[in-house]
Structure formats: structure tokens, C-alpha cells
Amino acid sequence: MLAETAPVSSADNGTQLRAGGVVHRYGDLTAVDDVTLEVRRGEVFGLLGPNGAGKSTLISICSGMFEPTAGLVTVGDRQLSPTTRAAKRRIGVVPQDIALYEKLSGRQNLRFFGRVYGLGGRRLRERVEAVLEVVGLSDRGNDQAGTYSGGMQRRLNLAAGLLHEPELLILDEPTVGVDPQSRNHIFDNVERLNRDQGVTIVYTTHYMEEAERLCDRVAIIDHGKIVALDSPRALIESLGGGVIQIGIDPAQRAQVTESLSSLASVQAVGPGPDEKSLNIEASSARHALVDVMQAMNAAALEVETVRILEPNLESVFLRYTGRSLRD
């Protein structure tokens, strides 16, 4: 039974979505580990994480699909849970899977999902035509969804999430397997919805260029925890001139740190994503690399692996998780 809930707070503090102390466990596995984050009204918020990081579970909880083991999620001033109707109406969800009926036409699909969200009559017809126009499928609306290309299905998938004009749109990997034309179409849609209609967007992706282009802020999640959260620019700038990530013998960690910290081209030496690696921050990673290697040779210290992290979001991700985003 779905229920209406009273507002949790009468004050509009500019937060569209808030997850507070959210924990979710599958048996012994903690998929989401005490996550607290706020998505501001009108921003595009990116959620980045490798497979198995807990990203999908967190997105599902923030979509009202299931209840977290602990913690609270609110949408605007309404608490969100699988049984709260008012909060769910504010959200548009575009799942990672093509969540459509292939045997139905594009219009039939949209009419069905529109009705699910309470639309009907003239309003439903108008919204169906409007979202078909938005995603550029008006001329194919009467064709069976199963006959669409992968990119067109993705666009129809997006359209189904826009029907009821949600305040908050959650896009879960909306461009996976999409051709460049459809990808650009989706980018344009996201930017226009955010810019022209003020829709708050939570966007998960594997593609750094998408996050850099679209997101006002990004959160990086790994092992169920938020390990970094800021604007893409701030996160990139935190890398300075780049990072050299070297693999070492853990027994030599102290000696290596001491040897490299004294180099003029090195700004800081810190722990890497695991005990066998170190992050070396420099004003110019490429120039510092020569000094680092010479210092290691001089001290007879072994370097097992070397990786230069250019100052971009991919490197930020690698720095915090030790993994490529596509791993």
C-alpha cells in the first residue's frame, strides 16, 4: 500500500535530494556504507563509481525502489521510500536497462508509463507528443519499440522518465551502448532540461567526458563510500600538475617516501589506493618523473609499476579508487 507522508521539514533549504547515513547490506556484504550526500536544487550531480562500488544500489534507494537497511532519503521536503507516493511523483527515473515493452509502439509505451504516473486524457496526449519531440522520435512514435535502434530505444527510455515533468531526474548510465548521434541528443536533452526547466539531475556514468561536460558536481563512490565530492574542476585541480602513481615494495614504503619528499619537483608524497602504491603529486608530473626515477635508482629502491595521472577526472577517479572507471 502506498502512502502519502507529511513533509519532513517545512523549510526549503535548496536541497532537492538528501541521503543521510544511508546503509544497505546484502547479507554480509555492505553495498552502501553510511553515505550522506545532498543534491542541490537545479544542479546536475554526477555519481561515478566502478562496477560493484555500490552506485546502482545507492541510485535504486534514491529512486525509491527499495528501502535502505538504515538511513533516510528525502526528496524536497518529503521522505522517500518504496511506499511513499508523493515523493516518488517528484522523481523521474531512467533505468540503465531499456525499460520498455518492445511489442508496443513508442507512443503506446509512453501512454502506459504516463498513466502509471497519473496522467490522462488531453494532458497525457500532450505530454506524450512533447516528450517525443524532445527526444526527436515524433516521426517514429507509432513504430514498435523493438524495431528501434539501440540509441533510439535509449531516447525513448529517457522520454518515459520525462512524461510527468519531474523535479528530479535520475539517469542511470543513459548513454551505454549508444551511437554518437543519440549520445549527443541525450546530452542536449539533459542540458536543456536543466537549463530551461530547472530540472535537478542525478547522472551516473562510466564516461568521464560526460561527467566533465554535464555535471556541476560529482561524487566518487567506492566500496560503498563516497570517497570524493566536489565540482569536476575542483577535483581536477586537486591533482595539481598531475600525479605519479608508483608501485613499490610495501617494506620500503618509509624509505621511498623519505627519498622522494626531498625532491624539488615533488610537491607531496602520499599513500596510493593500496599499500603497494604511492601517489606523488607534482607541479608537472611528466617533468618530475625523471627526478623520481633517478632518486629511486640512486637509493637502490625498486619500482614495480609507474603510472602518470594527467590532471583530468579519470585521474581523479584513479587516484581515489586505484581503478580505472571502466574496470
Place this chain on the structure above:
Amino acid sequence: MRVTLAFTIKEFLLLLRDPGGLFVLFMMPVMFMVVFSLALGGLFEEGAARGSARALEVPVAIGGAGEVAEQVVEQLDATQGLAMVLEHDGQPLTADQVAQLVADGEYPVGVVFPAGLTALLEDPRILTGEQVKPLEVDVIVDPATTAQVTGPLEGALSAVLQQVVGRRLGEAGAAAWFEQVAAGLPAEIRAQLAASMQPDGQDEGEGALPVTTRRRVPPGVEREQFPDQFQQNAAGYTVMGVFFIATVMIESIFRERRSGAMRRLRAAPVGRAPIVISKLAPFYVVNLIQIVIMFAIARLAFGLDLGFIPAVVVVSAALALVATGLGIALAGVARSETQGTGLAVIVVLTTSALGGVMVPRFIMPEAMQQIGNITPQAWAIEAYQDVLVRGQGLSGIWLEAGVLLIFAAVFTAVGVWRFRFD
């Protein structure tokens, strides 16, 4: 070749990941073998023990029919596959009791001998060939019983009557003639003649007998017309066909889960109950159409008398609810589509067999009959037969319809409770 092998290994691995589906796959033939063997064992076994559950038990009222009726019953009782029941609660059965037992469905068929049967055969008018009003042995038949069940009893009864009555008439007639013709002969010659006149059994039973058999329905059963085999089976196969909607529903639900549409619905502001109920509705309509088609064919092609149509509608409406409820319940219980459809086939065929779709329940052992009572098919068939065969109206089917609605409510509740979005 390598690619084919990779696919083959992958399919094996997927099967092994679905132990429930494998269980169903393996159990299905086992279940059929066990259930059908138990249900139909009596039909295939030689020398069915008299009085065992496999023999057709026939309640008999002898009343004042006398010695001839007792002889007939004795011979029928000695016939393989028949067991005559003469007492109820330790008392000889009366004609009314026999009729009531059949009307109540306790027995499919009963026999009532007419009072004065033995006395009639001793009537001098018969012995001298005069016309007398013949007596009738009533065979009380439940109209819902198949001809395969009543046929052997009626055949045996006619044959034994012919034999016993014929012999009795032959002996008595010859004795009367002999008394008239040989009255003045010497004792020695009379003895020789009497010995030569012993019946050899060749002529017994020939000619018209003053005793016939008559089929009757029990009191309270309005239909005097006896259905043919197709008419009797129409209800059974309609019921079984309706329940196969479960497999279609399971496929549909799992296909929807696969499509991801269920996941989107999970995020939508709708609860499980509306989704489940909306899932039932179209299949419910399909079921009703299916029933209409079945009965239309039975009516138009085979002349089935549908009886009181509103009663048929009530039973059909309740039956369709049970079938769709079962589909949604099984979809909730099953862990995979393979498991679900396999499970549905097992459940539908097994409960159909137990419920009397394929063979009448009264020929099953008592234990199987009792188990059959917990299947919706048994109640649905009973309700349909009440209307189609026994000529009952709404008052005759309210109990069965009520039980069907309870089945539907339970199944649907399980379906809602166990419904999963992915």
C-alpha cells in the same frame, strides 16, 4: 565448433544456477507417473479384489423383492469389478436410501429391486403364458457418471436377471406343465420323465421376461436426459484448459521482468497490489473468452445443453478468478521462468487429474478422492456438472462457487505477497 561448445557450456552453467528449474524438470515426469498410477491403478490391474476400492461399489435395495433378487445380487457380487453394498449403518438399504446415496454423490450408481419380484415369478398366470404387467429393476444413475462406469453394471445386471429369472421361469413352467400332463402316469414313468426334463441351461433366459431394468436419476436431480461422453467431458476439459492460463501468465510476468519495465514500475508511485491486479485482468478476460469458446463448440457441434445459463456464468466467473490467481501465485513462488512454467504444468495437470478432469473421481481410491477435494478443479467440475448435467440452478452451485472464490482469494493473496519486480 569452439563457439558452439562455449554456448553449450554456458547453457549448462545457467541450468546449474537454477536448481529449482532443474528440480521441476526432473520431477515433472515422476509426478505424472506417481499420480496417474495411483489414480488409475485399478483400471489396469488384473483380478481387482472384490470389495477393494478399485471395484465399483453399488448400493442395492432388495426390500421385498425376495429370493430372486438375492440370487441376482449374489451373482453380481461375484462378478469381477463389482461389489454390492447391501447395508448402511448396519441396516439393509432401502430404495430411498439408495437413491439418496447416489444423489449425494456417494456412489455413482445404485440398484433398487421391485417389491414382489419373487412372488411375480411364481404367479400362475406367468407360468401359463398370460400377459402380466412387468416389474422394473431401477438402476439409479448420477447423470454426471460416465457410460464407462454404468455400462458394465447395467450389462451385468441384465445378463444376470436374464439368467436367474429365465431359469426360475423355466423350472416353474416345466413343473406346472408336467403336473398337468403326467398326472395319470405310473410313478416309475413319471420319475424317468422328470429326470429327462431337468433344464440344461441352453434355453434359459430366452424370450420376453416379466422383469426389465430402467435407468433413473436420483430424486432432486431434475435432468432426466442422460449425457453422452462428450457432454460429460466438456466440463472437465474446459476446467483444465482454463488453468493452463497460468503458464502464459508466468511467461508474461518473467518477460516483463527481463525487459526492465518492472524495474521502472518499481520506482513509480504505484503499489504491488494494483500491478498484480492489473496483471490479472487481461488474462481473466482471456479465460472467460476461452470458456465461451469451449461451451459454444460443445453446444453447437455436440448439442450440449447448457442448462441454467446464469449459473454457468457464475461458475465460469469464479473459475477464471481461480485460474488467474493460480498464475500470479506461481509466478511469485517461482525463481525462474523455466521453473515457473514447469511448475505450472505439474500443478495444473496433477490437480486436474486429482480433481477428476481425466477420469471420474469415484473410480479413484478413497484417499485420492479425499485429496481431490483440495483441488479447485474438483469443485469447478462438480459445479459445472450440477448445472449442465444435473439441471441445477443457482441454488445448486452456491457452495462450489463459494469454495472457488476462496481458492481465488488465497491464490491472489499469495501472488501479491510474493510478487517481485526483478
